[in-house]
Amino acid sequence: GDSVTQMEGPVTLSEEAFLTINCTYTATGYPSLFWYVQYPGEGLQLLLKATKADDKGSNKGFEATYRKETTSFHLEKGSVQVSDSAVYFCALRENSGGSNYKLTFGKGTLLTVNP
Amino acid sequence: NAGVTQTPKFQVLKTGQSMTLQCAQDMNHNSMYWYRQDPGMGLRLIYYSASEGTTDKGEVPNGYNVSRLNKREFSLRLESAAPSQTSVYFCASRQNRGRSNQPQHFGDGTRLSIL
Numbered sequence: 136g137d138s139v140t141q142m143e144g145p146v147t148l149s150e151e152a153f154l155t156i157n158c159t160y161t162a163t164g165y166p167s168l169f170w171y172v173q174y175p176g177e178g179l180q181l182l183l184k185a186t187k188a189d190d191k192g193s194n195k196g197f198e199a200t201y202r203k204e205t206t207s208f209h210l211e212k213g214s215v216q217v218s219d220s221a222v223y224f225c226a227l228r229e230n231s232g233g234s235n236y237k238l239t240f241g242k243g244t245l246l247t248v249n250p
Numbered sequence: 251n252a253g254v255t256q257t258p259k260f261q262v263l264k265t266g267q268s269m270t271l272q273c274a275q276d277m278n279h280n281s282m283y284w285y286r287q288d289p290g291m292g293l294r295l296i297y298y299s300a301s302e303g304t305t306d307k308g309e310v311p312n313g314y315n316v317s318r319l320n321k322r323e324f325s326l327r328l329e330s331a332a333p334s335q336t337s338v339y340f341c342a343s344r345q346n347r348g349r350s351n352q353p354q355h356f357g358d359g360t361r362l363s364i365l
Contacts, residue, residue, distance in 0.1 A: 169353065171356075176358070177358055177359075178254070178340055178342075178356030178357050178358045178359055179293070179340065179342075179354075179356040180356070181353040181354075181355075184353065224292060224293065237283075237295055237298060237308065238293075238295075238354060240292040240293040240294075241292055242290060242291060242292040243292050
């Protein structure tokens with residue numbers, strides 16, 4: 136079955152540091168890939184997505200590139216802020232058609248940014 | 251913009267008690283989902299409803315039942331709560347548009363403790 140593996144946290148950085156959170160996936164077809172963010176006490180929000188190989192998703196200074204050859208979708212940000220402290224989830228959705236709209240999530244990575 | 255609304259936000263139950271978690275969305279979405287979030291486990295799908303009048307099991311359905319009351323509402327019921335069901339429960343909804351990759355929108359969660 137489909138699976139998503141994220142780097143284990145927690146990750147602690149100083150403000151303005153460079154961020155990478157690794158994500159790799161296993162899927163039988165050609166999935167769409169997502170990064171969701173969960174701020175303390177809130178639900179998940181879509182951060183960015185990519186639907187096919189070599190697509191780059193970007194939002195709020197975060198980027199991730201869909202790499203089919205390495206089955207990866209690593210999240211990066213050049214300069215993190217304290218407000219980026221949250222849990223980040225990588226997810227995939229298999230594009231097999233039909234009524235299967237389920238997401239498969241990674242376990243999440245807690246990011247803490249210190250001033 | 252309310253989006254996805256979950257009630258209650260917090261609940262404490264005794265083992266064996268029953269409880270219904272409510273979820274409503276005002277975005278006219280077709281699909282709705284119930285997840286549980288546990289430390290180190292990410293989000294796991296309990297049940298989902300691809301459209302009004304249909305429900306399907308997810309990854310961890312045992313001990314739960316669901317009702318898609320109408321297009322707006324999707325409730326999750328614990329008939330006889332067990333301590334293993336202590337978790338944070340998230341409802342999500344999504345618009346189906348063929349095979350396009352519309353994101354899931356999440357509520358803020360229900361924090362459920364079972365003693």
